[in-house]
Amino acid sequence: MKILYAFQGTGNGHVARARDLIPRFALHGEVDALIAGLESDIDLGFPIRYQLKGLAMVYDKNGAVSYWNSLLRNNLLRFIVDVIRLPVRSYDLVVIDFEAVTSFACLLKGVKSLQLSHQAAYLSQLSPRPRKRSVHWEMVLRYMSPSSYAIGFHFSAYDTFILPPIIRKEIRVLTPTIGDYYTVYLPSYSVSYLVDFFKRFENERFQIFTKEDVDYQKYNSRVFKASVEEFKTSLVHSKGLICGAGFEAPAEARYLGKKVLVCPIKGQYEQLCNGIASQDVGAFFVSSVDDSQRLIFHEFFNSSAAERMAWKDYADDLVRCIVNNAINRKPLDDISSLQVW
Numbered sequence: 236m237k238i239l240y241a242f243q244g245t246g247n248g249h250v251a252r253a254r255d256l257i258p259r260f261a262l263h264g265e266v267d268a269l270i271a272g273l274e275s276d277i278d279l280g281f282p283i284r285y286q287l288k289g290l291a292m293v294y295d296k297n298g299a300v301s302y303w304n305s306l307l308r309n310n311l312l313r314f315i316v317d318v319i320r321l322p323v324r325s326y327d328l329v330v331i332d333f334e335a336v337t338s339f340a341c342l343l344k345g346v347k348s349l350q351l352s353h354q355a356a357y358l359s360q361l362s363p364r365p366r367k368r369s370v371h372w373e374m375v376l377r378y379m380s381p382s383s384y385a386i387g388f389h390f391s392a393y394d395t396f397i398l399p400p401i402i403r404k405e406i407r408v409l410t411p412t413i414g415d416y417y418t419v420y421l422p423s424y425s426v427s428y429l430v431d432f433f434k435r436f437e438n439e440r441f442q443i444f445t446k447e448d449v450d451y452q453k454y455n456s457r458v459f460k461a462s463v464e465e466f467k468t469s470l471v472h473s474k475g476l477i478c479g480a481g482f483e484a485p486a487e488a489r490y491l492g493k494k495v496l497v498c499p500i501k502g503q504y505e506q507l508c509n510g511i512a513s514q515d516v517g518a519f520f521v522s523s524v525d526d527s528q529r530l531i532f533h534e535f536f537n538s539s540a541a542e543r544m545a546w547k548d549y550a551d552d553l554v555r556c557i558v559n560n561a562i563n564r565k566p567l568d569d570i571s572s573l574q575v576w
Contacts, residue, residue, distance in 0.1 A: 236264030236558065239326040241337035243289065245272040248353065248483035249332050254280050255403040256351075259554040260330070267326070271334045287317050289336050318343060328561040331382055338380040347383040349557060349567040353482040354380070354505065356387030359394035363512040372504030384568035386553075390486065390516045392576045396568055398553070399546040399575055400486035407548060409471045411491040413540060416440035416457075418473040420466065420484065423500045424524055430456045432524055439536055441477075442469045475535070480510035480520075489516050492543035496535045498524055517541050549575045 238260050243249040253268065258281070260266050268281060271289025288310060314336065321340040323329055329348040331337050333355075341348040356362050357376040387397045419441050421429060426445045433441045434454040444461040451458050459465055470476060470487070475494030478484050480503075488495045496519040499506035510520045519535045521528040552573060560567050 236327045236561070237325060238264050238266045238328045238330065238558075239269060239323065239337065240266055240330045240332075241269035241271070241285075241334040242332035243272060243334050244270040245289075246481065248481050250279065251403060251483050252332060252401055255401060255550060256330075256554065257281055259551055260558070263554065263558040264327070269321075269334065269337060271336055285321070287336050288313055289317075289334060323348075328558065328567075330557070331380060333380045335380050338382055341383070342381055347567065350380060350382035350385040350387075351557075352380070353388045355382075355385040356389040356393065356397045357505070357508065358385050358387065359397065361393040362387075362389060362397070362508065363393070363515070364508050365511060369504045376505060384566055386557075386568050386570060388482070390489075390512050396570065398549070398570070398573070400483065400490070401550050401553075402487060402490045402546055402548065404548075405467065406487045406490065409467070409491065411471050411493070413474055414472040416442050416469075416473055417475050417477055417536075418466070418469045419443040419456075419477045420461065421477065421479055421498060421524060422446055422461075423479060426458055429524070430454060430458065435529070436532065436536060442473070444469070475541070480506035480513065482509055485509075485513050485518055486544075486546075489518065489541065489544040490546055492541055494535065494538060494541045495519065496521060496532070498522070498528075516544055547575050549573060 240253065240257050240260060242253045257266055257268055267284035269285040270283050271287045317336045318339045321336060323337065323340045323346045324344055329337065329341055329346060330351050331348050333352040338348065354376055385396060388400055389397050417439060419429065426443060426447060429443055430453050433456055437455060439455065441456040443456050443458045444466050445458060446461055448460050449458055450460065471491060473493060476488040477496045480497040480499035485495045485497055497510045497513050498521045499510045514520055519531060521531050556570060556572060557567060560569050
């Protein structure tokens with residue numbers, strides 16, 4: 236069986252999930268990996284067959300989505316050429332983690348594909364949203380990476396096609412302890428701003444991870460260049476995690492029994508939705524990292540230790556189910572045989 240696994244490289248969560256799932260799919264056939272964009276801070280750990288520009292959102296220096304820069308940075312002509320050239324008909328199974336080129340190539344060429352992503356959970360109107368919905372962001376979530384079938388991941392079983400978070404093997408084998416610091420990963424804020432903000436909480440200590448090539452101590456913060464191993468080591472021995480309102484990092488932290496505080500990227504509707512949903516599994520939510528949210532930070536620091544979210548390790552069963560669906564020409568999103576919640 237020839238399998239194409241296509242994913243976004245513009246978010247750590249997509250890459251982390253690919254690192255875990257691609258080797259599992261490789262047990263069932265020959266897998267070609269396609270990545271669109273390469274802005275993740277996580278090492279890939281496997282060869283890439285196709286590396287494309289794809290489509291991505293661009294953020295300004297304040298962490299907000301820049302629609303103008305997004306328009307300028309996305310080369311629509313190249314996108315169209317990549318869609319036409321991508322040989323999706325050469326594969327027996329196409330799995331997509333919110334990647335637009337492969338989605339539209341399959342749509343253009345009549346190839347059935349499976350959307351296997353956190354974003355797919357938002358195809359359900361039952362997944363948490365803010366009271367005031369963003370029409371254009373809802374359209375992005377629904378139409379940026381269209382597929383014939385969809386399986387989503389989320390914090391809770393909001394709908395029948397939504398599964399628990401995929402917790403990587405390298406996280407499951409860890410033995411967590413509770414140290415005397417908080418792990419921080421907020422790449423949409425500058426390191427200097429974060430160091431100055433967290434010095435207000437003089438009774439706490441912080442390990443801040445950044446994309447910058449730095450390593451230093453200032454006030455009550457230690458600053459590191461982001462890497463898979465150092466971040467993992469920091470998280471497993473921390474008191475808790477302070478991070479953006481993505482999906483995978485908060486999910487892994489809650490699996491390890493860590494307190495979590497999330498802050499959505501400004502103007503990023505999906506992260507706002509994630510932040511709201513994360514409260515269902517005990518996370519704290521702030522709208523920004525500034526003095527207006529200081530009381531919530533204090534509440535977070537003074538809160539008791541969190542209960543561990545013991546999500547099942549079902550990834551092998553999921554992959555086997557998807558492959559069998561493809562072999563037997565069944566709907567690729569038929570997960571009726573899985574018992575995971």
